[in-house]
Amino acid sequence: MQPLIYMNNAATSWPKPGCVADAVSEALCAPPGSANRGGVEEFDVFEETRKSLAQLMKGQHYNHIALGANSTWGLNLAIQGFPLKAGDTVVATAAEHNSVLRPLYKLNRERHIKIIWVPVDAGGQVCPEFWEKACHTYKPSLCVLTHASNVTGAVNDICLLTHIAQQIDAAVLIDASQTLGMVPVQLDDWNIDMLAFTGHKYLLGPQGTGGLYVRPGLQLEPLLCGGTGIQSDRKEMPPEMPIHLEAGTGNEPAYYGLLAALRWSEENPADINRIEWLTEYLKQGLADAGATVIAPQEKCTPVVSFVIEGKSAAEIGYILTESYDIVCRSGLHCAPRIFTDLGCDSTVRLSLSRFTTEEEIKAVIQAVSSIMR
Amino acid sequence: MHFEYKKKENCLAYSQIYEYKLTITVREFKTHLNGWTVEENHRYRRPMMTAIKRGVQIKGILDKYVITVSFPEDTYVEEKMFFEAWLKNEEN
Numbered sequence: 001m002q003p004l005i006y007m008n009n010a011a012t013s014w015p016k017p018g019c020v021a022d023a024v025s026e027a028l029c030a031p032p033g034s035a036n037r038g039g040v041e042e043f044d045v046f047e048e049t050r051k052s053l054a055q056l057m058k059g060q061h062y063n064h065i066a067l068g069a070n071s072t073w074g075l076n077l078a079i080q081g082f083p084l085k086a087g088d089t090v091v092a093t094a095a096e097h098n099s100v101l102r103p104l105y106k107l108n109r110e111r112h113i114k115i116i117w118v119p120v121d122a123g124g125q126v127c128p129e130f131w132e133k134a135c136h137t138y139k140p141s142l143c144v145l146t147h148a149s150n151v152t153g154a155v156n157d158i159c160l161l162t163h164i165a166q167q168i169d170a171a172v173l174i175d176a177s178q179t180l181g182m183v184p185v186q187l188d189d190w191n192i193d194m195l196a197f198t199g200h201k202y203l204l205g206p207q208g209t210g211g212l213y214v215r216p217g218l219q220l221e222p223l224l225c226g227g228t229g230i231q232s233d234r235k236e237m238p239p240e241m242p243i244h245l246e247a248g249t250g251n252e253p254a255y256y257g258l259l260a261a262l263r264w265s266e267e268n269p270a271d272i273n274r275i276e277w278l279t280e281y282l283k284q285g286l287a288d289a290g291a292t293v294i295a296p297q298e299k300c301t302p303v304v305s306f307v308i309e310g311k312s313a314a315e316i317g318y319i320l321t322e323s324y325d326i327v328c329r330s331g332l333h334c335a336p337r338i339f340t341d342l343g344c345d346s347t348v349r350l351s352l353s354r355f356t357t358e359e360e361i362k363a364v365i366q367a368v369s370s371i372m373r
Numbered sequence: 374m375h376f377e378y379k380k381k382e383n384c385l386a387y388s389q390i391y392e393y394k395l396t397i398t399v400r401e402f403k404t405h406l407n408g409w410t411v412e413e414n415h416r417y418r419r420p421m422m423t424a425i426k427r428g429v430q431i432k433g434i435l436d437k438y439v440i441t442v443s444f445p446e447d448t449y450v451e452e453k454m455f456f457e458a459w460l461k462n463e464e465n
Contacts, residue, residue: 002418314385315432318441322434323417331384346385370416 005326005360010150010178010303010333010351012200012207016261017268023260024206027253045255050242052262057180057195059187059213066245067211067255071177072099074196074212077245078173079103081220082142082194086112091134091170092144093118093126094341095151098334100144100175116140120341123296124152132164140170147185148178151333151347153279153303154296155183159190166191171218177201177210181265182275182301193218202301202353204265205258208251220245270354275302278352278361285365290372294342302352305333305342308372313346316371320348324367374405374463381441389449393440397465399433402440405463406431429456 006014033042046067054062068074080103084090092104094117107113118134120126126145135143143165148155162172171193176185181202187195192215199209214220222237226247231238238244279302283293291306308316317330330348332339339345350364374396381390395402399422403411409424413435424431428445429452444452 314383314388314390314443318432319417319421322432322437323419323421329384331388332386333384336386367418370418373416 002325005324005363007350007352007356007360007364008327008329009353009356010153010201010301010349011329013202013204013353015355016204016206016257017264019260019264020205020257024253024257027256032252045252045259046250049255049259049262052259052266053197053211054187056262057185057187057197057213058189061187061213061216064216064241065211065213066242067209067250068246069208069251070200070210071175071196071198072210074210075099075173075175076103077212077220077223078194078196078214079107079142079144080223081245082171082173083219083221084111084113084141087114088142089114089116089138089140090142090144091116091118091131091138091140091165093120093131093146093156094337095120095124095126095146095149095154095156095335096144096337097146097150097175097177098336099177100146101335101337104144114138117337120149120154120338121297122342123154123294123298123300124149124338124342125154125296125298126156126161128157128160128164131161135165135168135170139168140165142173143170144173144175146175146178147180148183148301148303149296149335149338150178150303151335151338151349152294152296152305152342153178153300153351155179155299155301158192159186162190162192178301178303182270182272183299187213187215199254199258199261203258204261206254208254209258212245214241214245216241222247224248275352275354275356278302278356278358279304281358282350282352282361282364285361286368289365289369291368294344294347302356304350304352305347306350306368307344307347308368311371313348316348316368319371320364320367324363326350326364326367374460374465376457376460378457387446389444389446389453391442391444391453393442393460395438395440397438398435399437399440400435402433403435427452 050062173194180197195213199205200207224247294305313330320326409426411424430443433440
């Protein structure tokens with residue numbers, strides 16, 4: 001039996017540190033926390049997770065991190081909850097995921113919000129000149145921008161692009177789904193208004209965890225209303241963060257898992273140089289084998305997208321998965337708008353994690369070489 | 374021939390791809406494909422075959438029991454019905 005080679009970490013990371021499953025299991029076996037207790041001596045997994053996340057993201061305001069199910073939850077909260085009125089404009093990029101695109105299409109349909117799309121370069125990175133031109137020409141109320149493309153791994157200069165948007169008083173929403181845990185995020189230094197993240201990718205936590213940071217002073221309309229365990233006599237959601245955006249019972253066991261992952265990562269920082277070296281080694285190996293690799297010009301996450309002339313991405317993905325037990329993804333990767341700028345109609349995507357080995361990379365290159373022959 | 378099927382979820386545009394679980398291996402199933410253009414590839418770690426007819430493409434690993442069938446987007450309803458009727462009538 002050949003071992004599975006898992007190269008789909010940009011979707012969901014695997015494996016997880018052992019402590020994650022242990023923490024989830026222990027939480028499920030223990031009495032649930034918080035309801036009507038929540039005193040100073042009680043351990044509040046959500047609060048501890050917020051503190052860990054704020055520390056990781058270099059932000060002071062941990063209680064401005066709303067926790068929910070995933071980044072899609074956070075992005076929808078931000079996009080649909082932001083105070084936009086009919087005729088307002090939103091600037092977004094061609095690299096956005098459907099978790100941004102579909103809420104924006106909905107705003108356009110239902111609230112007559114104009115959407116301006118900023119193109120990316122052939123490596124999937126947002127060009128600051130195009131971004132600046134769109135911001136200054138259309139004067140958007142809101143700008144939405146992925147930190148890194150989930151198709152090519154290209155990392156955007158969030159500090160610069162946020163600064164440009166804020167010069168015309170636009171609020172900026174960052175989608176950090178592909179970066180948090182792999183690429184540094186600096187909430188306060190970059191003056192970020194809103195940032196959505198997920199727990200199940202490079203943070204190494206379980207699926208069903210993620211959320212949204214909202215800077216103090218920015219008020220969103222909650223997407224869901226319901227029980228909060230406090231101020232139950234009010235007819236509307238309590239105004240203070242994070243409870244303002246968190247109706248209903250949270251996924252406590254999964255958050256125990258995420259907290260364990262965050263603490264594990266603090267004690268075991270990823271060897272970024274090694275991951276970058278392996279990513280480059282993979283790109284070079286695929287290119288040497290004859291594949292066309294979509295290579296961002298500057299910094300990128302450990303995501304490698306490629307195509308092979310004369311073969312569809314679906315076919316390559318099928319062979320890698322079924323014949324070689326290499327778990328990858330082929331197609332549009334839920335980011336359909338980027339393909340016009342990349343000059344292809346779909347790709348095969350391989351995404352590494354801190355646990356990917358050199359032997360696995362060699363096996364992938366060998367498998368792709370056999371497809372090329 | 375008895376079979377079970379399920380739509381294969383994927384991230385491709387205009388895709389109508391279904392998986393069929395057969396009671397015979399793909400190697401045995403291959404002998405039923407009269408009139409199809411069949412190719413085998415033994416270079417891969419697990420040898421596989423592809424077959425094409427009227428825009429319908431079948432893929433499968435020879436020693437497995439599952440085939441993946443892609444139907445043309447514009448005629449997939451008729452082609453899928455036709456394919457399944459044919460499959461049902463084939464003897465093991």
